Amino acid sequence: MTDKLNFYFETAKSAKIGIWEINLESSQVFWNAVTRDIHEVPHYFIPSLEKGFSFYLEGENRTRIKRLTEKTISNGIPFNDKFQIITAKGNVKHVENIGQIVYKNEKPYKLIGTLQDITKEQNLIIELQLSVEKFSSIFSSANDAIFIIDTSNGLITDCNPRSSELTGYDNNELIGLHNSKLFPVELRTELRLFLKYNLNRNEYTLNETCIKTKSKDIIPVEIASGKKFEVDNITYLVCYIRDISERKNVEAKLNLLSLAASETTDTIVIANEKGEAVWANQAYLDLTGLNMEEVIGHKPGYLSKGPETDLNASLLMSKAIKNKESINITILNYSKNGEKYWFEVNITTVFDSKNNFVNFVGVGRNVTQRIEKEFALKSLLDVTNSQNNKLFNFTHIVSHNIRSHSSNLSMVVDVIENTDDINEKLSYFDLFKEGTEKLSESIEYLNEIITIQQKTNIEKTKIHLKSEIEKTRMALSLSIKESNILITDTIPDNLIVTVIPAYLDSILLNLFTNAIKYKSPERNATLEIGYEIIDNYTVINFRDNGIGLDLKKNKHKLFGMYKTFHGNEDAKGIGLFITKNQLEAMNGKIEVESEVGYGSNFKIYLNEK
Incomplete structure (x- = not known):
């Protein structure tokens, strides 16, 4: 008997099963080494009934172990249940406790039992439950339509609520429906090959196609297939279908915008928040003489500066980009081969609906002809103003000097007319002669000045x-x-x-x-x-x-x-x-x-x- 008992204890110890006993006559409690290890108490720890109960989590766990123990002692009914305990070191553990009565002379003699640490197993079960809950939540609330297909017959065995929204069928109609019925006839062969390929390769793949709704509408979608799984010898495949109508509409609009941007004679450059180009149209490349590799990743205009480029204009653009501000400016630039051109550019800062920066868009054009005409007009205006000033001065000179000479001549003529003395009249002829000579000289000088001012285009x-x-x-x-x-x-x-x-x-x-x-x-x-x-x-x-x-x-x-x-x-x-x-x-x-x-x-x- 002793040998059997020792064998029993050694076996329990190898299996890491704790053994405990309660002597119902003396109330003494026995814990083997494994039971002590589970409770994380020292080897010299002396257990008791109350001490044993105190390790169970206060509340439902402690109440339940006490009730089961009392019920077993009173009625002889064994118990087998799972509990949570707090060890002497403060660690929470999951344990499985089994207890039963031993009789002596037909009277209850001992309550014996086993205790096993099932913390790892229980944690795995809890984790699995959480995973199931998470999967169930994702499955139910996913934006994509999710279909689980029985690969043996192609029937849909389960689907989430989004599937009904996308296809127009309710869930009861979808479950048991062959997956091919969701697609236009002309696309079914292609989709069958796609699913077959995924089933053979067992890997995640993606494809674009269209589905046909219950109301006969054709919707562009993206279909993805995950890895297959097996339950009860049946292989299933999970398919995710996403409505990409909005994306296709945006892509169509972007294609139109891209075509317009590519064909326009205005230059267009799109830059990131650092001011580095991420795209440029052909008009910009033609104007600057650069290729796309010389533009992308660089700040537009880094190769366009030359000896006559206005440094202040460049600094204004740099400041606007740094502050994420829009700016309109005209600047003298140089093409790759050194040709000068006047460039008018409007840099616009683009923000999204939440006021987050998106990018810079620079729209520009070659305005060299306009600027040259403006310079020519300004030069013409300067010449005109100069000529007007000269004309004003000339008029003043003519008015003053010729009037002075004519006044002197009039005075001499008046004196000659008002005297009867012949000798006196003759004496005034010298004055008259001198006055006419002065008048002639003034007119000669004025003619010379007019000649100079008129001949501004004589070739040098x-x-x-x-x-x-x-x-x-x-x-x-x-x-x-x-x-x-x-x-x-x-x-x-x-x-x-x-x-x-x-x-x-x-x-x-x-x-x-x-x-x-x-x-x-x-x-x-x-x-x-x-x-x-x-x-x-x-x-x-x-x-x-x-x-x-x-x-x-x-x-x-x-x-x-x-x-x-x-x-x-x-x-x-x-x-x-x-x-x-x-x-x-x-x-x-x-x-x-x-x-x-x-x-x-x-x-x-x-x-x-």
Whole structure:
């Protein structure tokens, strides 16, 4: 008997089954080592009935174990149930407890039982239940229609509520329906092969097709097949069907938009939130000379900047993109082969319905012709304004000077008419003659000015400046000799300027004669002629050491008509005015540096464009 008992205990220990006993006569309780391990108590722990009950979760578990124990002792009815306990270390465990009465002399003697830790098994069962619940929830609430098909006959054995919404059939009509009935006749062969392929390969696949609803409507769908599974020797296949009508409509619209964007002459670029291009149409590629690889992933315009590109315009675009703002701007760009073009671009920031940034859309066009016309119009307006100002000045000159001469002549005629003395009349003829000569001279100057202002389109030619200076020196050789002025120049023999020759001849004569007229009596007169290149101008310097000018007092009227500053009898006040007009007619200009008592430097700017 003892050997059998030991065998029993060893077997229970190997199977990790706990053994417990309650002596009903002495109330002593026995736990074997496995029972102690399950409760996570030390080997020296002395169990009791109340201590044993205290390990069961307070509430339903503890109440139930007490009730079953009392019932077994009273009525001798065995129990077998599952409980949750809290071990001495605070761990919650699931246990299976079995108890029964042992009789001695037909009286209850002991309550013995076994205890087994079933925590892992119970957790698996709970997890499986949760999975079933989750699957049931997903199956019922999925947006896709889900069909479970018996592969032996092709019949639908189960489906979710969405299946009814999609097909128009109620669930009772769908269950038992052959799956092919859901598709148009012309597509059934294709779908049969699709399902057969999935069944053989047993892998997830996707295909686009159409279904035919109960009301005969054709709906584009996406059909997916999962892996097959087997229950009671029957193989099933799960199919997911998704309505893609909206996506197809969007795709159709996008295709139309894409076609329109591809064919339009306007350039279109779509960029991400960093401003990097994700798409560009052919018009943009044609305008810039770039290929798609040079555009995608880069910021549009990174290869379009050149020496004349406006840096401020580029900074404005960068700032707008950084702040996710829309902007409209016109900028000078360069194509890949270096050709300049004016580019007007409207960058729009696109947001979705929740105000989340989507992308930038830049729509632009080549506006070079328009800008060039605007420049030409502005230039024409500038010329017109200049001509109007000159006309106003000219009118004032004509009004003032001719009226003065005519008034003087009228006075002389009036005096002659009102005297009877022949000698007195004859004496006034000299005044009349002088007045007519002055009037004729004024008219001649005015004609010359009109000629200059009218001939703004005379073609310029290239000439050697050194030769022209020598011609002027020879023409004025007598005046130069009499004035004892020393004229030197540092003009190279090969220096070529682009001018209207007649105007340059007049300008040189005026500047030479001015140096002679206004030499200083206090020193030997000199005139030094040099040159320098400034931007697009060849600048000729005429530096003398004459009496000089008070520029603070006279600079504003220095180049006016009939303006004289030194009281010379032969000064007409017309030379510098004509010089200024001739230079402006050649798109040039004149500047002066001067100081009284030290001389002047007249700077002639000859435009080489």
